[in-house]
Amino acid sequence: MITSFQDLIETRPPWSTVLIWYLRGIAILLFAGGVIYWARIIGVVEWRGFWFWEMPLALQGAIVFFAVLDLVAATGLWLTVTWGTVMWLFRCFCQIVMHTAFSDLYGRRPYEITFYLLTIAIFALLAYLMGRENREAAG
Template sequence: MEWRGLIGTALQWPWPSILTIYLRLNAALWFAMGLYYWARITGFVPWRMHYFWDMPLTWQSAIVLYAVLNLVTAVGLWLTAPWGPIVWVFTIVCQIVTHSALSDVFGERPFRIPFYVFSVFIYVILSILARRSRR
């Protein structure tokens, strides 16, 4: 198979639809994470063997922040609103700072940082392809 034919075929794929599906799959993930944080707040799920009301104030603050941010991110991504990816990247940056620069307080999550970077990279690639296909 010729590379030019493969590239020409790839440019004809429904990239805007693929981007929408990708954003909605991400929205479902962020919605689940948001609900998980709310489960921590309401006491359904302990974190590090602590319930929300027994946690230090720093942990409580982070949990409340992510409980709200994750759900706002999920809504923005699901609606494919222009502000959705902006809030998504902001939430990712907050998560990276929380688990790298503040890891002594909140713990390290080494698997999350590459996952977040990779997911944003995929979004950028899909956005470029979707924009090119609209031309």
């Protein structure tokens, strides 16, 4: 029976399992985002009062780019393969650059940028903890 925080820490699964759960949670979010992007492209959902064919070309390009990238990254993260993590990190950095360096085209979204940086930091922490746990188990 878990009666304290220490008991919870001692009975947790290995960090590698926690990392897999985390990556699959991110994969579900990316899959949902990719489906929303595709819904915009085919005309099911409008965005900020505009249909896809009425949007500026730069925004159309970004939507198509992330519609494909989100589903590819989601697949890779769900399968827990290295290229999935690389695609997800690439996607995060593209969004960050898009909403900072090119904010005049795509708008400023500080909460979204904070979310991406936070998810990357959590990933880095879990990867570090998993590596440390694997090194302790090996020797």
